[in-house]
Amino acid sequence: MQNSDFDAGVAASPLMPKVERQRLHDTVVEHIRRFIVEGVLEPGKKLNERELCETLGISRTPLREALKVLAAEGLIEISPNRGASVSKMSxxxxxxxxxxxxxxxxxxxxxxxxxxxxxxxxxxxxxxxxxxxxxxxxxxxxxxxxxxxxxxxxxxxxxxxxxxxxxxxxxxxxxxxxxxxxxxxxxxxxxxxxxxxxxxxxxxxxxxxxxxxxxxxxxxxxxxxxxxxxxxxxxxxxxxx
Missing domain, CATH: 1.20.120.530 (GntR ligand-binding domain-like)
Structure with missing residues (x-):
């Protein structure tokens, strides 16, 4: 899985249900964190907000709020000009x-x-x-x-x-x-x-x-x-x- 692209990784995973509105914030954070942990989103990969929104069944507002949380955890890097990408450790x-x-x-x-x-x-x-x-x-x-x-x-x-x-x-x-x-x-x-x-x-x-x-x-x-x-x-x- 670590070498597949995002779409292929999502298709291969059996645990990617659409996100319910209840507890939306925590659920979105958890889903994206799992994408990162399991290699669906690889280190250094630039995140496509539209694809993530479609995959999770959410709008861009909760997605961007979740990305801020993950950035604070060191899992995501957010650049004003380049958007968000998965952090990669030296x-x-x-x-x-x-x-x-x-x-x-x-x-x-x-x-x-x-x-x-x-x-x-x-x-x-x-x-x-x-x-x-x-x-x-x-x-x-x-x-x-x-x-x-x-x-x-x-x-x-x-x-x-x-x-x-x-x-x-x-x-x-x-x-x-x-x-x-x-x-x-x-x-x-x-x-x-x-x-x-x-x-x-x-x-x-x-x-x-x-x-x-x-x-x-x-x-x-x-x-x-x-x-x-x-x-x-x-x-x-x-x-x-």
Missing amino acids: EAELRETFELMSGLEAFSGELAAERMTAAELAEIKALHYAMLACRTQNDLAGYYSRNQAIHDKINEAARNSALRQTYVAVNRRLQALRFRSNFQIPKWDSAIHDHDEMLKALEARDGKKLSAILRQHLLDKRDAVLQVQSREEVAASVLKA
């Missing part, structure tokens, strides 16, 4: 942001192992098994949504509001890249192995072990993303030659 920015997230995830895990309730652990286990089911069906989008829910629940269980605020802001910028890190099957399966180990550490209330697993998990994602981007750049240069 290699240096990508490395630094993943390094920061690895630290945030590690700290979340250390605190969560101490503070997580039995009910929260049971919820994470249910998400874990649902995630494994998606893997057997090669459902990357379904897998990713449950994967991110697990990481999010761990962060929430840390019960640190300052950490939570920073985590949410940084993670929004990395979601599309984290999704891309699973394009290769070996990387996908390696991530599942990491999640198996995370669950064992949570059940044992071993904060130090969970912290170490999460830190390396994010650094491995960084390396996988860099490999994907490097191959795409080589392929693009060959096409231009």
Whole structure:
């Protein structure tokens, strides 16, 4: 999907219903955010307002309001003369942001192992098994949504509001890249192995072990993303030659 154009990506997705007027603002933001995360709207792509309005069944006013929200999150860049486009991180920015997230995830895990309730652990286990089911069906989008829910629940269980605020802001910028890190099957399966180990550490209330697993998990994602981007750049240069 990452190499398809916008129309092809929308046609291939089974989860693109017309937006209802109720909760219109939040729904539009969520739809466009998902387009970005799943690669329907690729990094650097200029947004066509007419196409987006037709796809979502909305007028330009709610669309532009949603784009402002996404711009504040760092997912969209808005230029007075060129319109809106999907943000694209430089290699240096990508490395630094993943390094920061690895630290945030590690700290979340250390605190969560101490503070997580039995009910929260049971919820994470249910998400874990649902995630494994998606893997057997090669459902990357379904897998990713449950994967991110697990990481999010761990962060929430840390019960640190300052950490939570920073985590949410940084993670929004990395979601599309984290999704891309699973394009290769070996990387996908390696991530599942990491999640198996995370669950064992949570059940044992071993904060130090969970912290170490999460830190390396994010650094491995960084390396996988860099490999994907490097191959795409080589392929693009060959096409231009």
